[in-house]
Amino acid sequence: MASRVLTRPPALRSPAFRSIGRSVLLTLPMALWALLMFTPSFRQPGRNLHIGALLVILFMTALFFLMMRTGKTYRWRRYFFVALGLLFPVGFIASLVAVRGTMSIPIERMVSGDTPFCYMVIPMLILPAAVTRTIIFPGSILPTASNPHSIAIMIGLWLALTLVVGKAWCSYVCFFGGIEEGFAALPKRMKIRKLDPRLRLVPWAILLFVVVLSAALFEPVYCMWLCPFKTVTEYPAVHSVTTAIQMGIFITLFAGLVVVLPYLTKKRTQCAFFCPFGAFQSLFNKINLFEIRFDREKCVDCTLCQTSCPTMALSAESIREGKTLLNCMKCGACVDSCKKSAAVWHLKGTKVALKPERARLLFLYGAWAMATMFGGSILANSISTIIGFLPLR
Amino acid sequence: MRARILAVLAYIGAAVTLLIAACVPFVLMGVFSNAVAHAGLHLDPSYSGGTIVRTVAHSGYQMDVYAPVRPRALQQVAAFVQIAFRPVAALPRHVSEEIDLDGDGQPDVRVSFTVPADPHARPSGEVVALNAKYQSFTMPGNYSFSEMMVQSGGAVVVRVPLR
Amino acid sequence: MLGLATGPICLASCGPVVLPWMLVQPQRVRSHVRQLSIFLGARLAGYLAFAAVIWLAGIALARSGTARSWIMGGVQVLLAVGLLIYAAAWPHARCGFVRRRKNDLVQIDAASTATPKPRPTGAIALGFLTGINLCPPFLVAGVRAAQLPTLAAALMFFAVFFVGTAVWFMPFLSLGVVRRTPSFLTVARMAAVLLACWYGFTGGSLLIEKAIYG
The missing domain is CATH 1.20.5 (Single alpha-helices involved in coiled-coils or other helix-helix interfaces)
Known part of the structure; x- marks a missing residue:
């Protein structure tokens, strides 16, 4: 009884990592960046867009402040990423319905180059473009009034962002991954615990498959047959058995890999076990300066980091070597979960665990700036679309 | 160091x-x-229609005849020739023309269609092959990249499949 | 000249078969040279067989959509079976696609890097099938061969056409120096299965369509 009285209740929240003043100071550059990014939105007419931009500035700045204050990355990044995943389809579908009246792409839209370009196509474009100088996508190379998301603009954006974030694209930029991250966050515990580690090789096989076959068929095979996100974006109009099969595949893959399996495994199963673009983007981990490393002196091999990794980018061997696997997308889940502070942010070329917070800051400034610029503008547009649907005066 | x-x-x-x-x-x-x-x-010609080889001017509108597009490697689009009538606004309500596609001076197909008032609607009409190299078809029908009659980019685009 | 000009297209057509197949070969340039030579030899045999048939049957066969669909459908289904056997059999050494060494217990799991020396059967089968896979440049060559006056001329035409296209396959030899890790081999096998599924689907659909609608 006495011991019960004397025992202090466990702390309800983790102790602050930084003081408020210091956190505000570190957040200030990001707040200014957000303001700079959304200044053009305020110059455009439309109250809804202004509200959307203002909310996004506050949202992104608040999340960055919390990252600074608590020292946690994954936890706060997830709010942004899930919001992006959920709101992107809302804005996109609304714009499709407004312009076309349907989510499906009629053949005349493809012929006139009105299909918005999606970065998923990039790996499939390389071989045909290199060999025949042909782009196998029904979009337009330069932006047009009916298609501002042209091929040149989107590839330029991808190249620029990839230089900064590398594979972290998959956790700070991609507007699809948040959907499954949201479903993975719903259950408290994993329902399926054992996953074959060879599954993490499937994206590479799919990448090889779609790249080779797209070069043979002169069409973006992944978009035509395998993209789960066609279900929530746009798809070829169903008018034949073939298109019906394609639609069936899209829906099945979406339901399985984006909804059900993330819920059961608490992993981003589509990203970890399917996405060829993610595999392609992993190659840029080789040239990006930031990574996650493990301080072997502190590590107690509890495997908490391995369990928390949403894409199975850690194996027992890789942790023993103090590294992540090539498919690490630098979401920070392992660092957040490590109770011994053995998982650390690291700048290649420096000593491991010497100044991990400095490495984290340097990485986050770049990654969050890109997230605000790209994902933030999508969020702002989607929010303004939603406000437009609300019965407000 | x-x-x-x-x-x-x-x-x-x-x-x-x-x-x-x-x-x-x-x-x-x-x-x-x-x-x-x-x-x-450049865009794959199965999407863009390829390059224009001949333009025939009419009163108020023009007709562009494109180079034949043939499938490459295992490409599943059948061979076709694209014809574009533009601008749609200047087209008469009903168009019927015999067109020389291969440039030999002889008509190869007769294209007839009715321009719908709705800019998003598809025209109805037919293509009658006058040369065995081309295939006839009627629209509305099976739309594909090699066989279509649609309004696209301010033009009525007709794709005639090759045999 | 036709072969050289259409080489990249031939490469793109055969790439889905050649690439995963070459990737599961042992990491030795000499082995790649040997296997690719056998593959190209079988492909030449396919070319010559097609040249003989097309010359004897006449130009109508080359231009017949129905015959083309039946041949393509059949070849694609066989390619699917070939790729599946290759993906599933390696490194089991059961099917004759790979050679079983004496007293050799080949590890089946992906952790094994012991790649058995491949038998020529796989290269011959896949080479011949890609040789008669009717891709567009091949059909163009077929039409020209059918118009030639003698069978010998048609065979010679296809042999020269083959040489032109074969030049484009040489870059595949560079795969011989790529390091084979267990993961790498597993990826190549998975890709082979996926490509087999695609060939099976397209070939099967073609055959079913022809069987129903003629």
Whole structure:
């Protein structure tokens, strides 16, 4: 009884990592960046867009402040990423319905180059473009009034962002991954615990498959047959058995890999076990300066980091070597979960665990700036679309 | 010493990355986009219709005849020739023309269609092959990349499949 | 000249078969040279067989959509079976696609890097099938061969056409120096299965369509 009285209740929240003043100071550059990014939105007419931009500035700045204050990355990044995943389809579908009246792409839209370009196509474009100088996508190379998301603009954006974030694209930029991250966050515990580690090789096989076959068929095979996100974006109009099969595949893959399996495994199963673009983007981990490393002196091999990794980018061997696997997308889940502070942010070329917070800051400034610029503008547009649907005066 | 040099280089690299990040929306994106736009790439002709080989002027509108597009490698689009009548606004309500597609002076197909009032609606009509190299079809029917009659980009686009 | 000009297209057509197949070969340039030579030899045999048939049957066969669909459908289904056997059999050494060494217990799991020396059967089968896979440049060559006055001329035409296209396959030899890790081999096998599924689907659909609608 006495011991019960004397025992202090466990702390309800983790102790602050930084003081408020210091956190505000570190957040200030990001707040200014957000303001700079959304200044053009305020110059455009439309109250809804202004509200959307203002909310996004506050949202992104608040999340960055919390990252600074608590020292946690994954936890706060997830709010942004899930919001992006959920709101992107809302804005996109609304714009499709407004312009076309349907989510499906009629053949005349493809012929006139009105299909918005999606970065998923990039790996499939390389071989045909290199060999025949042909782009196998029904979009337009330069932006047009009916298609501002042209091929040149989107590839330029991808190249620029990839230089900064590398594979972290998959956790700070991609507007699809948040959907499954949201479903993975719903259950408290994993329902399926054992996953074959060879599954993490499937994206590479799919990448090889779609790249080779797209070069043979002169069409973006992944978009035509395998993209789960066609279900929530746009798809070829169903008018034949073939298109019906394609639609069936899209829906099945979406339901399985984006909804059900993330819920059961608490992993981003589509990203970890399917996405060829993610595999392609992993190659840029080789040239990006930031990574996650493990301080072997502190590590107690509890495997908490391995369990928390949403894409199975850690194996027992890789942790023993103090590294992540090539498919690490630098979401920070392992660092957040490590109770011994053995998982650390690291700048290649420096000593491991010497100044991990400095490495984290340097990485986050770049990654969050890109997230605000790209994902933030999508969020702002989607929010303004939603406000437009609300019965407000 | 080597470790120190490496660390200094690493921090310089990190600073450059941040600099690149700051340049992305203002300079870098545009530079890369321009580079892609001027890389001499073109859309696959199964989407774009290929290149125009002949233009026939009519009163108020023109008709563009494109080069035949044939499938490459295992491409599943059948061979076709595209014809575009533009602008739609200047087209008469009903168009019927015999067209020389291969440039030999002889008509190869007769294309007839009715231009719908709705700019998003598909025209109805038919293509009658006058040369065995081409295939006839009627629209509305089975739309595909090699067989279509649609309004697209301010034109009525007709694709005639080759045998 | 036709072969050289259409080489990249031939490469794109055969790439889905050649690439995963070459990737599961042992990491030795000599082995790649041997296997690719056998593959190209079998492909030449396919070319010559097609040249003989097309010359004897006449130009109508080359231009017949129905015959083309039946041949393509059949070849694609066989390619699917070939790729599946290759993906599933390696490194089991059961099917004759790979050679079983004496007293050799080949590890089946992906952790094994012991790649058994491949038998020529796989290269011959896949080479011949890609040789008669009717891709567009091949059909163009077929039409020209059918118009030639003698069978010998048609065979010679296809042999020269083959040489032109074969040049484009040489870059595949560079795969011989790529390091084979267990993960790498597993990826190549998975890709082979996926490509087999695609060939099976397209070939099967073609055959079913022709069987129903003629």
